[in-house]
Structure formats: structure tokens, C-alpha cells
Amino acid sequence: MADTIFDVVVVGGGPAGYTCAIRASQYGLKVALVDANDRLGGTCLLWGCIPTKAMLFTAEVWDHLKHAATYGIDGVGEARLNWKNVLARKDDVISRHTKGLDFLMKKNKIATFKGFGKLTGPSKDGVFAVDVKLTVGGAETVKAKKVVVATGSDARMLPGYQADETILTNYEILKIAEMPKSLVVIGSGAVGVEFASIFKSFGAEVTILEMLPRVVPVEDEEISKELLRLFKKRGIDVNLSIKDTKIEKNKDGVLVSWTDSNGKPQKKQAEKVLVAVGRSPRTAGIDLEKTNIKPDRGFIMTNEWMETTEPGVYAIGDIVGGMPQLAHVGSMAGLVVAAKLAGKYARPVNRARIPGCTYTDPQIASVGMTETQAKEKGYQVKTGKFPFVGNSKATILDAHDGFIKVVSDAKYGEILGVHIIGPYATEIIAEAVTALELEATVEEMMFTIHAHPTVAEALLDAYSSVEGKAVNV
Numbered sequence: 523m524a525d526t527i528f529d530v531v532v533v534g535g536g537p538a539g540y541t542c543a544i545r546a547s548q549y550g551l552k553v554a555l556v557d558a559n560d561r562l563g564g565t566c567l568l569w570g571c572i573p574t575k576a577m578l579f580t581a582e583v584w585d586h587l588k589h590a591a592t593y594g595i596d597g598v599g600e601a602r603l604n605w606k607n608v609l610a611r612k613d614d615v616i617s618r619h620t621k622g623l624d625f626l627m628k629k630n631k632i633a634t635f636k637g638f639g640k641l642t643g644p645s646k647d648g649v650f651a652v653d654v655k656l657t658v659g660g661a662e663t664v665k666a667k668k669v670v671v672a673t674g675s676d677a678r679m680l681p682g683y684q685a686d687e688t689i690l691t692n693y694e695i696l697k698i699a700e701m702p703k704s705l706v707v708i709g710s711g712a713v714g715v716e717f718a719s720i721f722k723s724f725g726a727e728v729t730i731l732e733m734l735p736r737v738v739p740v741e742d743e744e745i746s747k748e749l750l751r752l753f754k755k756r757g758i759d760v761n762l763s764i765k766d767t768k769i770e771k772n773k774d775g776v777l778v779s780w781t782d783s784n785g786k787p788q789k790k791q792a793e794k795v796l797v798a799v800g801r802s803p804r805t806a807g808i809d810l811e812k813t814n815i816k817p818d819r820g821f822i823m824t825n826e827w828m829e830t831t832e833p834g835v836y837a838i839g840d841i842v843g844g845m846p847q848l849a850h851v852g853s854m855a856g857l858v859v860a861a862k863l864a865g866k867y868a869r870p871v872n873r874a875r876i877p878g879c880t881y882t883d884p885q886i887a888s889v890g891m892t893e894t895q896a897k898e899k900g901y902q903v904k905t906g907k908f909p910f911v912g913n914s915k916a917t918i919l920d921a922h923d924g925f926i927k928v929v930s931d932a933k934y935g936e937i938l939g940v941h942i943i944g945p946y947a948t949e950i951i952a953e954a955v956t957a958l959e960l961e962a963t964v965e966e967m968m969f970t971i972h973a974h975p976t977v978a979e980a981l982l983d984a985y986s987s988v989e990g991k992a993v994n995v
């Protein structure tokens with residue numbers, strides 16, 4: 523191996539890295555992939571997207587079972603949650619997909635190195651060297667004409683605290699031995715509200731602490747308001763505009779204290795606290811300083827083709843500054859880089875067309891501009907809103923809460939943003955992404971046939987509502 527010169531070496535085998543490696547190989551490039559973990563898949567597969575959604579599925583089934591009699595199913599009796607099996611099923615889903623990735627590496631003839639990779643500096647005679655400290659012991663230098671860095675991110679901790687069995691990040695909470703009876707969640711971004719929603723379904727007493735004035739702060743204001751209303755309806759205690767959070771461990775778990783929006787001190791005793799205050803780029807220790815890359819608070823800045831300030835070195839995924847930290851953003855960036863390196867057609871990742879999904883109950887999904895962002899950009903904005911109460915499939919699903927909001931440009935009718943809170947939001951957003959990608963107008967979507975009865979046809983009513991012509995309200 524030492525003498526092999528690969529076309530590209532990808533450092534990091536999360537969704538950004540493995541997607542890039544597979545596509546590069548499909549284009550006929552000779553590819554190496556280095557990953558520090560014993561299993562491929564990164565945060566997404568091992569500690570993020572997949573395990574949380576596996577647990578969410580259990581939570582959904584559990585919620586349905588609670589209403590089984592209403593749906594005409596008698597004899598379910600006293601359903602009980604088997605926490606050990608909840609975790610076991612989640613682990614089974616993960617392990618099937620890690621094995622799948624191993625298979626894909628072999629199928630695509632990607633040379634995989636298990637170990638921690640470090641950059642060694644600019645290329646010499648057009649060849650880069652990545653030093654790998656192998657997990658099994660020893661070291662290897664992987665040589666390649668291009669390098670793609672995809673080392674991902676780690677959960678942020680509040681200053682002065684360390685994660686353990688009581689103070690949890692996404693990593694610890696996915697393997698706690700017992701279902702906690704009470705949980706404080708610090709942070710109400712996607713990760714925080716997803717765990718809050720899951721553990722509330724499982725029967726825990728859940729308290730959310732958020733320093734900003736609204737939950738899911740990146741979403742449209744009306745979506746935040748609706749989630750707040752529905753979380754309160756579900757009995758989740760949500761505290762906004764809080765500050766001075768402190769955590770004290772005690773024999774019963776943790777005492778979390780804070781100052782509320784009126785300046786009054788508050789506290790909550792709970793079994794566990796989840797800290798979900800964002801993610802830091804994992805770029806320390808990979809010797810960026812030996813290159814011409816100057817990280818910005820740990821993030822790597824790139825041009826639109828994901829190339830860094832070190833020619834021939836690319837960065838993709840959660841380590842890239844100015845991009846949302848989402849699996850599909852990283853993997854699309856990986857596809858773009860692979861195409862570019864192979865000299866094939868590629869389009870840069872368009873930040874304005876990135877769907878964001880939050881897998882709470884109810885789900886949230888959005889793409890494009892919020893109403894406020896569109897107005898700030900100078901658009902003459904026209905919006906429409908359709909409530910799921912008018913959608914027959916939502917009635918069938920017993921899921922009437924929420925709505926779809928469409929933000930459009932009054933002048934030409936172009937759809938600028940679609941914001942959904944309600945059933946299957948994370949699935950039906952795909953149509954809205956396509957509509958934005960094709961620069962569709964409200965009128966065009968008003969004459970696009972949607973199958974009946976589906977949740978997706980609520981989009982038809984939502985587009986029509988921009989013109990005050992939703993049929994089903």
C-alpha cells in the first residue's frame with residue numbers, strides 16, 4: 523500500500539466522507555478512506571440521525587398503542603415499554619447499516635484504513651501524504667493526488683461541565699441503561715426538541731430550557747409558535763429567554779437552575795439533563811496548521827466547490843463553516859467534490875435549497891426563506907397557510923395539528939419558502955424542495971396533480987391558499 527498513489531484520500535467515514543468516496547469510485551477514481559472509528563457511518567449512523575429516528579419509531583408505535591381502542595383494536599391491554607429492547611432494536615438498525623457500508627466499500631473497491639488521519643502539509647510533486655495512526659497499532663502513510671477532509675463534529679458542552687452518566691450529550695443519552703423518569707433538555711434546536719419529544723412519548727417528565735425567545739429558532743416564527751403550543755399541549759414544560767444555567771449533581775440526579783425571562787431564579791430537579799447546545803467542528807489534532815488552511819473557530823472555510831485555501835485539499839460535512847450541519851448537506855457536498863475531481867458535471871450546493879427536518883411529534887420540515895428572511899431580502903411577500911384540519915389523510919392518521927405555510931414573491935409568484943409542521947412533514951417536504959429547485963410558481967403548483975387521499979395534497983391547498991383559493995378550508 524505504501525507505494526500506491528490514490529487519486530483521492532477521504533479522511534472521515536461519516537455521511538459526507540463515505541458518500542464522496544463511493545461516488546468518486548463510481549467515476550473510476552482510485553479511492554482511499556480513512557476513519558478513526560471501529561465502524562463506518564460517523565455521527566449520523568452511530569449517534570445521530572439513525573439511532574434517534576429508530577427510537578422515534580418506537581415512540582410513535584407506543585403513542586398509537588395508547589389509542590388502540592379508538593382505532594378499533596381491542597385487547598392490547600397494558601402495554602409496557604421494554605427499554606433494553608428499545609436500545610437493542612436501535613442498535614440492530616445501526617449494525618445492519620454499518621455492515622451495509624462495509625459491503626459498499628468492498629463493492630466499490632475503496633481501500634479502507636481504520637485509524638486517525640493527520641495532514642502533513644501541501645502536496646509534494648502533486649502528491650499529498652496523510653499519516654494514519656492505525657487502530658490495530660502501527661502507522662501508515664496514505665498518498666493521494668487530492669485530499670477530502672470530512673472529520674465531522676462533536677457535541678458542545680456547557681463551559682465548566684463534562685458529560686457523564688447524568689449530564690448527557692447525544693452520545694450518552696443513546697445508551698443510558700434505564701429510561702429516565704424526568705429529563706431537562708438544554709437547547710431547543712433540532713437535537714434538543716427531538717429528544718424532548720421522544721422522551722415525553724416514553725412517559726418522562728420533560729423540561730426544555732432555551733436562551734432564545736423561541737423554540738426551533740432557525741424555523742419560521744409561526745412554526746416556532748405552533749411547536750411551542752403543541753409541546754405545551756403534550757405537557758412539555760418549555761422555558762424561553764432563560765439565562766445563567768447551572769447544573770448541580772446530587773444523589774437523585776441533577777438540580778438545574780436558571781434565571782427565567784422575568785429575571786426570577788428557577789430550578790428543576792431531574793434524573794438526567796441533556797445538553798444540546800450545538801456541535802463543534804472536529805478539526806483539532808489533524809494538523810491543519812501544517813497546511814495553508816486557517817480555521818475559523820475550528821470550522822474550515824471553502825469555495826463553492828468545497829476546496830479549501832490549500833489547493834487540492836477539500837472539506838465537506840459538519841466541519842465546513844457557514845453550512846448547516848446536516849447529513850444531507852455533507853453527503854451532497856461529497857457528491858459535488860467527487861464529480862469535480864472526476865472532471866464531471868457538478869453544481870455547487872445551493873444553501874437556499876437545503877431542506878431542514880425536525881423529527882418531533884408533530885414533525886417540522888422547511889425549505890427556502892422564512893417570511894422574515896424574504897422581507898429582509900426586499901421581496902414583496904405573499905403568504906398562504908393551510909391547516910391540516912382540512913386534509914382527509916390527516917384525519918385518518920389522527921394528526922390534525924399543524925399547517926403548511928407558503929412564502930412567495932408577490933410580483934412573479936415564485937415560491938420562496940415552504941414551512942410545514944404536521945404529519946409526514948419530513949417526507950412531503952421533498953416536493954417543495956423540487957418546486958424551489960425548478961423555480962416553480964404558485965400558479966404552476968396550483969395545477970400540479972396531487973394524489974388523493976394523501977398528506978402531500980395538503981401542499982396543493984397550501985399553494986392555492988396564497989391566492990386565497992384553498993379548496994378544503
Ligand SMILES: Cc1cc2nc3c(=O)[nH]c(=O)nc-3n(C[C@H](O)[C@H](O)[C@H](O)COP(=O)(O)OP(=O)(O)OC[C@H]3O[C@@H](n4cnc5c(N)ncnc54)[C@H](O)[C@@H]3O)c2cc1C
Nearest residue numbers: 534536538558564565566570571639674839840847848849
Ligand atoms: C442526535 C443527532 C441527530 C441528528 N439527526 C439528524 C437528522 O435527522 N438529519 C440530518 O440531516 N442530520 C442529523 N444530524 C446531524 C448529522 O449527524 C451530521 O450533520 C452528520 O453526521 C455530519 O456528517 P459528517 O460526515 O460531516 O461527520 P460525522 O458524521 O461526524 O463523521 C465524521 C467521521 O470522521 C471520523 N474522523 C474524525 N476525525 C478523524 C480523523 N482525524 N481521522 C480519521 N477519521 C476521523 C469519525 O470517526 C467519523 O466517522 C444529527 C446529529 C445528532 C447529534
